[in-house]
Amino acid sequence: MELSHYRSLPSELQIMPFQLRCMELIGLAGPKGRFYRFVLAFGWGTFVILLPKSVLGIGSPRLDAIIKGFAELLFEGNLFIAVASLIPKLPLLKRLLHVLSEIFTQVTHDARSKDQCYELICEQNSKIDKFCKFYFVYCCFGPFVFCIPAMVTSYVRYFGSAGNGTDSNETEQLLFELPMEQEFYGLQIRTNFAHYHLFLAASLSAYCVCSYMSVIKVLTLLIMIKYSSLAYRLVAIRVRKLAELPVSGPKQNLEEVMDGGDELKMSMVKEVVDLHKKALEVTDLVEEIINIPIAMQFIACILFWCMTMFYVSTNINFNLFNVMVLFCLSLIETYGYSYLGTELTEEAKTVGQVIYELPWYEDSAQLQRYYRLMIQRTQQNTGVTAAKFFIVGIEKFEKVVNLSYSYYLVLKDVLDSL
Numbered sequence: 001m002e003l004s005h006y007r008s009l010p011s012e013l014q015i016m017p018f019q020l021r022c023m024e025l026i027g028l029a030g031p032k033g034r035f036y037r038f039v040l041a042f043g044w045g046t047f048v049i050l051l052p053k054s055v056l057g058i059g060s061p062r063l064d065a066i067i068k069g070f071a072e073l074l075f076e077g078n079l080f081i082a083v084a085s086l087i088p089k090l091p092l093l094k095r096l097l098h099v100l101s102e103i104f105t106q107v108t109h110d111a112r113s114k115d116q117c118y119e120l121i122c123e124q125n126s127k128i129d130k131f132c133k134f135y136f137v138y139c140c141f142g143p144f145v146f147c148i149p150a151m152v153t154s155y156v157r158y159f160g161s162a163g164n165g166t167d168s169n170e171t172e173q174l175l176f177e178l179p180m181e182q183e184f185y186g187l188q189i190r191t192n193f194a195h196y197h198l199f200l201a202a203s204l205s206a207y208c209v210c211s212y213m214s215v216i217k218v219l220t221l222l223i224m225i226k227y228s229s230l231a232y233r234l235v236a237i238r239v240r241k242l243a244e245l246p247v248s249g250p251k252q253n254l255e256e257v258m259d260g261g262d263e264l265k266m267s268m269v270k271e272v273v274d275l276h277k278k279a280l281e282v283t284d285l286v287e288e289i290i291n292i293p294i295a296m297q298f299i300a301c302i303l304f305w306c307m308t309m310f311y312v313s314t315n316i317n318f319n320l321f322n323v324m325v326l327f328c329l330s331l332i333e334t335y336g337y338s339y340l341g342t343e344l345t346e347e348a349k350t351v352g353q354v355i356y357e358l359p360w361y362e363d364s365a366q367l368q369r370y371y372r373l374m375i376q377r378t379q380q381n382t383g384v385t386a387a388k389f390f391i392v393g394i395e396k397f398e399k400v401v402n403l404s405y406s407y408y409l410v411l412k413d414v415l416d417s418l
Contacts, residue, residue, distance in 0.1 A: 226340055
């Protein structure tokens with residue numbers, strides 16, 4: 001995916017520059033010859049985490065460990081599959097960048113709109129850039145925070161037993177703490193000190209890959225929804241500027257409008273109609289790109305939160321820390337999609353309300369037809385969906401939370417009866 005057109009914009013108007021640099025670094029953007037980087041990273045994460053868990057199993061007979069391991073597999077599997085699903089959508093992402101670039105250029109090309117639109121774009125870009133960098137730093141520390149407590153606890157157990165004069169046979173039976181519950185290609189990672197360190201080194205590198213995949217997935221999806229909302233805000237600003245122009249009067253055709261000296265307003269109305277059409281195209285492109293990953297996230301969250309609640313209700317120990325790290329990440333991600341989905345729907349409806357508030361009844365019939373076209377467009381349901389099943393919003397997030405708790409109660413009753 002070439003980025004030459006996108007980079008032709010002024011720096012303050014460029015679209016998600018930090019995120020595109022991250023995608024370029026891993027091979028999902030930029031020269032096609034770099035795609036091998038993504039293949040290597042994806043393959044390493046699959047080899048260390050997904051394949052052992054799904055094929056070799058959890059490696060523990062305890063029910064709580066099995067549930068924890070399956071919940072971790074669900075979290076990581078959803079992450080990797082969602083990122084992989086974005087690869088066929090890269091041409092759509094390129095088109096999305098192109099349309100947004102056209103919108104930004106169109107609303108900032110003259111002094112008439114530069115004050116509000118230009119400042120709004122710069123403000124949103126600044127906030128997006130700060131959030132991206134914060135999330136990136138957070139994900140950089142995530143793998144180490146995930147592994148270090150397990151390593152420290154294992155060291156305390158190992159050297160504590162050695163200092164107490166425990167013989168080697170008993171030392172080999174010590175159970176080391178694992179960051180995640182899984183087997184690892186026949187190695188005795190729970191009891192053998194050397195095998196444990198080999199697994200820990202491989203896991204740490206794989207968790208770094210997972211963190212980078214999280215940066216690609218979460219930030220890309222969130223930013224695209226945010227830019228779609230921004231497009232409607234820009235349209236609303238241009239619509240409000242129409243109210244500052246004098247009314248055209250009750251003229252009935254285009255020739256009379258032109259004869260009456262209303263060329264400026266007619267051109268502005270046509271420009272606004274074109275901007276609204278492009279904003280709708282942006283939403284359609286975002287929907288096409290992210291509807292499958294969004295649907296997977298909501299389904300995975302229901303199951304993951306259900307199993308997490310069961311584990312928390314039965315275990316208050318060291319492993320609870322790692323479980324809650326994944327739980328918080330999943331919670332923030334799902335809530336972010338829901339919140340921005342609601343914002344997108346509201347901003348799209350605002351365009352229709354702003355148009356209706358214009359003194360459109362005082363304009364010519366030709367202009368009224370343009371107003372009616374835009375109002376008709378705003379009457380359709382606008383937003384991002386989860387695989388076309390429902391429009392993502394805060395109310396759906398609340399239903400996911402309630403459904404997860406209901407499934408947790410059913411799971412608890414079933415397992416208690418066994």
